[in-house]
Amino acid sequence: MDYNKKSLEIHEEKQGKMEIRSTVPIETTDDLSVAYTPGVAEPCRVIAENKERAWDLTIKGRTIAVVTDGSAVLGLGNIGPEAGLPVMEGKAILFKHFANVDAFPICLDTQDVDEIVETVKRIAPGFGGINLEDIAAPACFEVERRLIEELDIPVMHDDQHGTAVVVLAGLMNALRVVGKSIDEVTVVMNGAGAGGMGIANLLLDAGVTSMKMLDSRGMIAGGRERMNPYKDALAARINPSAETGDLAHAIKDADVFVGVSKPGLVTEEMVKSMGDKAIIFALSNPIPEIMPDIALAAGAAVVATGRSDFPNQVNNVLAFPGIFKGALEGRLKTITREMLVAAAEALSKMVPEPTAEEIMPSPFAPGVAEVVSSAVKRVV
C-alpha cells in the first residue's frame, strides 16, 4: 500500500482524523437543562468550592493536551504548527484507541521556550496531563524541565521518554536472548537529539554502566565544540576521560548499538567490529542506520528497527498511551524515572519467551496499555 497517498486521501476525505462527541443525551429541553443551563451551574459551584473536584466532574480527569511547536515534526524538521497538526491528531486518536485517554492537539504559534512554557501553563487548568511532542532539542529539554517544575499535572516529552521506554523494554529482552546482563554491556548511542538523550538517560537509570554517545560530530566529550548543557551533563557522567572519536571507533567491541540518527550510517564492517552477539537498534525511520538483513549477515544477534515490516518494531505507541493512562488514573503530579523503568520492565515481560525475532509485544496485543498503566501506578 502507498501509505502516503492513502494518508493524504483520508485526511482530505475526513478533514482530519478526529471529532468531539457528546457522552450525554441532548435530544430534549430537559436534556439541555441538565447538560447546560440551568443544571450545569451545580457542578460549577461544586468545583468553585474545591478545585480538585474538576478531576471527577469534568474531562480534566481523563484528558491530556498533545502540545507541539512544530519545530521537529517526524523527520520533516521545522515545518511549523499547522503542518504538525496531522501528527498531533494521529497521536490523539492513538491515545483514545489504545488507552481510552482523551487527547486534544494544541499547536503553538511560538518556538520560544519562555512563551511555550507560559502558554502551556495558562491552558493547563482544563487538562490532566501534558504530552509534549515534536519539539526540537535542546529547547525541548528546558521546556519539559520547567513545565514539570511549575505545573501540578504530569508533563512528558514523548519523543524523549516514550521511545526510551520501548527501547529499554526491547533491550531487556534482547539481553535475555543473548544471555548478557544490562550492567555488563557497552552501549553505543548514535544521535543526541530528543530521542537519543531520552534513551541514553533511561538506559543509564536502568543499569547500563558503559555508554558511548555520539552526535553528528562524533563522541560527546567535555570541552568539545558544539556541545550544550544537556550533552555536557551526560558526557560528564559517561565519558569522564573526554574520549573522542567517530562511530567506527566507538562501535568497536560494543555490545549494543542504538541509532536515532540517519539512514545507512552503520556499515557491515562496523557490525563485524562489534562484540559477540551484538544487539542493534537501528531506529532511523523509514530507512534505518543499517538494514536488518545486512546487520544479521554481518553477525548481529538481534536487530530492531522503527518499521512495521521487519521483526522487533520499536513503536512508541506501546508506551505513551499506558503511561498517561496510569498518570491520569493515579492522579499523579509527575511521571518519574522509576515509573518509566517500571513501564519498560512490564512491557518486556509481555513477551514471556523472547527470541531474536520477538523482543517486543505487538501494539495490538490485548492489555498493553493496562500493563503499562498498572506498572506506572505501582511505583507511587
Added chain:
Amino acid sequence: MDYNKKSLEIHEEKQGKMEIRSTVPIETTDDLSVAYTPGVAEPCRVIAENKERAWDLTIKGRTIAVVTDGSAVLGLGNIGPEAGLPVMEGKAILFKHFANVDAFPICLDTQDVDEIVETVKRIAPGFGGINLEDIAAPACFEVERRLIEELDIPVMHDDQHGTAVVVLAGLMNALRVVGKSIDEVTVVMNGAGAGGMGIANLLLDAGVTSMKMLDSRGMIAGGRERMNPYKDALAARINPSAETGDLAHAIKDADVFVGVSKPGLVTEEMVKSMGDKAIIFALSNPIPEIMPDIALAAGAAVVATGRSDFPNQVNNVLAFPGIFKGALEGRLKTITREMLVAAAEALSKMVPEPTAEEIMPSPFAPGVAEVVSSAVKRVV
C-alpha cells in the same frame, strides 16, 4: 426534574460530558501506517508547503476553541477556569449537536487582558475560529476587539453577540405581533455588562433609533461616575444630552424593555407606565426581572424570558452553532455586524406567523443551524 441534582450526577458518572473520537480506522498495522507514521508525513508535507491546506486536511477547518478565563461564568461570577469547564464542555457538545461544529474547551489560568490575547493567539493555529465565553466586562470587549484585529480566524464573544442575535430575532417578530416598526420604538436596556452591551449595539445596528441604557447606577451618560470607554461610546451615541435617571424614569412610555440584569427589578407599575402594547425581554436567569404572568397582567403584549418553561425562550443555542458553522464553511476571517443582523433576520423568519406566544423558533426545530449559517455566508 431537579436539574442541578441530575446535572451533578451525570457529570460525576460520565466524568464530564464529551470525548475525542477517531474518524478513521486504527485496527491494523496498515491503519496505523495511514493514520500515523509513515503515511501521515504526506499531509504534513502538503501543509508545510501551503499552510492554507490545513483547512482541508486537518480538524482546523471544522473546529473552534471555546475559551474562557472563568471570570463571569453563568450568573455565578468569577469562579475560575476549572469551575467554568462544565459550561465550556456544555457549549462544545451543543456546537456539535446542533451544527456539527467540533469545539474544544480552553480554560485559561489568567484573567489579564494582554495574557488572554497572547495565549489565544499562540494556540490559534489548530483552530478555525474562537468562541470567547463567560469573560467579564469590560475586559471581554478589549479581548474580543484585539483578537479580531490580530487573528485571521473569526473570533466572537458569544455572551455579547449570540444572545444579541436571538434577542434581535425575537424583537423583530414581537414588533410584527404588535404592529410597530423597529425605527420608531423606544428601547430600554437594563444591564450594561457583556450581554447588555452586545444587545444594545446590535439593536442599534438593526435600526433602533431611540434607546436608553441603564447599569446598576441608572442611565448611562457622558460624565457620569462609574462609566468605562465602552459605556462612554454608547452613551455618546444614544444619550447625547446626557440625561440621567433610574429605571422607573427611563421605562416610562418605552415600547420595549430588555433586561439582562437582576431578578425582580421590574415592577407591575413600571410595566403599566410603558407605552401601549409593550414588549418585555426579561432575561435575568433563572429568575427574570419580572415574571411573565405579572407582566402580561400589567398590560405587556409580548414577554420573553431565558427560561424553557415559559413561551418565547431566548436561548443563544439558536445562534452560536449556526454562526460558527457559517464562519467555518465560508472560511470567514471575521464575523461582521451585518452577518449578525442577517442571522437574526433569518432566525425570525423561521416563525412564519409570529404570535405573542411564539416569537422564537424552537432550538430543536429542524434546520436552525443551516438557516443561520446560510444567512451568515450570504453576507460575504
